[in-house]
Amino acid sequence: MVRLTINGKPHDVDVDPSTPLLWAIRENVGLTGTKYGCGIAICGACTVHLDGVATRSCAMAVSDAVGKEITTIEGLAQNGTLHRVQQAWIAHEVPQCGYCQSGMIMAAAELLKNTPKPTDADIDNAITNICRCGTFQQVRAAIHAAANA
Amino acid sequence: MNVVPNINRRTFVIGSAAVGGGLAIGFDLPFGGPVSAGATGNGPELGVWVVVKPDDSVVVRIARSEMGQGTITGLAQLVAEELECDWSKVSYEYPTPGQSVARKRAWGSYSTGGSRGIRESHEYVRQGGASARLMLLQAAANEWKVPVEQCSAANSVITGPGNRSTTFGKVAEAAAKLPVPDKPKLKDPKDWKIAGKPIKRFGIADKVTGxxxxGFDLTLPGMVNAAIKESPVFGGKVKSFDAAKVSGMKGVKKVMQVGDTAVAVVADTWWQAKTALDALPIVWDEGAHAKVSSETIAESLKAGLDAEQAFVGNQNGDIKAALAGAAKKVEAVYAYPYQNHVCMEPMNATARYTADKCEVWVPTQDGEASFAAVLAASGLPADKCEVYKLDLGGGFGRRGAFQDYVHQAVTIAKEMPGTPVKLLWSREEDMAQGRFHPVMQCKLVGALDKDNNLTGLHMRLSGQSILAAVRPQVVEQQKGRDPLVFQGVADSGEHAFGYTIPNLLVDHAMRNPHVPPGFWRGVNINQNCIFLECFMDELATAAGQDALEFRRKLLGKHPRNLAVLNAVAEQVGWGKPAPQGVFRGLSHMKAFGAYVAAAAEVSVTGNKIKVHRIVAATDPTYAVNPSQIDRQVAGSFVYGLSALFYQECTVKDGRIVELNFDSYDSMRIAQMPKVESIIMPAGGDGPWGGVGEPTICVAAPAVLNAYAAATGKRVRSFPLKNHNLELA
Structure with a gap:
């Protein structure tokens, strides 16, 4: 049994400690907004925040997340108000299929926390998520819009 | 903990209760098995497309699937346009495939591929909206005892003589009792107020909040999870597996063979199932193809380039004489690899089986194909089967004609009656068990006369037929020929060749390796556009002519091809100086009924190619949602350029080598060019074109032509990573 703190709430999870954090979040806690895309920390669909740092949860053991504040896409809105990145995503109609967008949004939210007015180069460096639908043009526009919101 | 989605929102439940005293409108379909007002018999529900509830809300039923391409929104816009309803009151639902079967295919085709979603159903869904409007008007006229000609509808409100006014919801129940007008007159698209506008797509908010x-997120009460491994060598079978080694692992419920070719582990959670499956010793009978490699396949295709026997796809004049009499001959051989769709959401399906009912929840591009797989795998009759469609995390052609994962899920669920089983493929399984973009080589020979006019072109394709594997009956009807191979270079139709060349031969030597081929976004236009449009630049260079002018001379008889090419040339600044170090390339094609062109600007530094900008033009005859089209165009370039630069499924020992993104890369935001989309619908009465696929084919040749302009080098086999070229 490991204790995880997800979106401010404690969850006691009965899993093997080597289980990837992604699967504990999805299958044991039941938060399915965080996605599986590759299982080897390349595509970014599984991105969550760990103590505020964007982290790929598919290749990290759940035991390594104990004692840390985990934020998933479901916890990004505060007091019922969507995060400015989510709002910009809606305004710019960023998602196509939408499957990779939870991870993309979590990466963008961390970028704006650290770099409030990112340049295009900052975006290129920070956003390394794969999107097979090809939403990048709208992702870039929405990040700039959120920065100026 | 269990998350049960509100399936009802997207599921049509038969019976008047579901209609809520509202209105459903049906009409004859172009597909067989039409449902007339009398055919369904009972209740106020007459037909299929529109439900108007007493509170004025409108539910539009959509048979096609949504995978981010915007089809559901576009189709709803077309229905709402004719209905004259308030767009803010519109929602949608998916009628289930089981209902479609029960009601004799009342909603027509469910297939969401070939860029067909809108272009092949716009007429009957608009008629559905128009019929509903006429019935509502008639009901109001009857109530007011006035001629219907004096009533009009706008924004869900009906007005009549003497300041009479009512709403759709108030007359819907009476309207539902009226006969359905047959083939109502449709609005002139010039008068469109909802269709043709960049209306926001449905479902965006749910996609940004998780x-x-x-399908991969579905949880049902009591559900268990399955992981599966099929013979990595195509055509291989399971010889044996040692279930005892893993059956005691935590959470494991069942270790089982699935058909002849696969083994599955069922556990409480998918991670447990996958962990046990990875630890399970499996011995395969690898079958007849265990020695096949990319090299042996390439040799077989190469032999086809000069083979005597080939199927003709497009022919005029006398190509032999033209080549024999040429002042100058130009020749080149190109090759295109196997590629995987790599949908971000791996293949999955959830099945629940009992002797009385088999239900499947699945993200599918074709609900009817899924339904057929449920029937086949369950052995139950149609009235005991049902499919619930869920939105897709990517489709790109993998989730339409091929329902292997549905078949597997049902097969597993049959071993555990009453227990819902969610089958999810690992990314590695997804990559190993693709239905791959087929391999193709192409030898092109062009003839130039002494004045450097193009007098002949022979385009010999050699490679794999998708239809031979997937729709063999079509190939049989064509006496062994696969007409789809000629997409973009065909003699007529939605994939017609655009150039007028006095002596032309396009033919195909069919070579079918054991790797299963499939429909991959754009299908055969991906390679055909590279072959043709790169070679046109090679011919222009040999003729000492500008690439645009060379093409223009050959496009005089095809004004819509010429128009899109001219549009991108003008906007990119063709003929004017490019920025320092930047070079340009062009391409164009007619595909899926749409005319498309691209002009790319690239610079080259060492082995790094930077694509700065691509101007794209699309003429789909009518543009239902321009904002959605812009996104499809830019997205298609990401898909197409990822393929061009990075993607090859290599075959070794009969199996696929690349099993994840570490060896099969995909473009990131840093590599994304600026895409400028020109939407230039020509209108008129002709067939509509698609938008999801056509532009995918023009990006690669435009970039390759710009690369050749920059370096003088031609690359003729792909992906470019094999030539140590990188996308910067």
């Missing part, structure tokens, strides 16, 4: 339920 609420959207994909």
């Amino acid at each position: 609420k959207q339920v994909y």
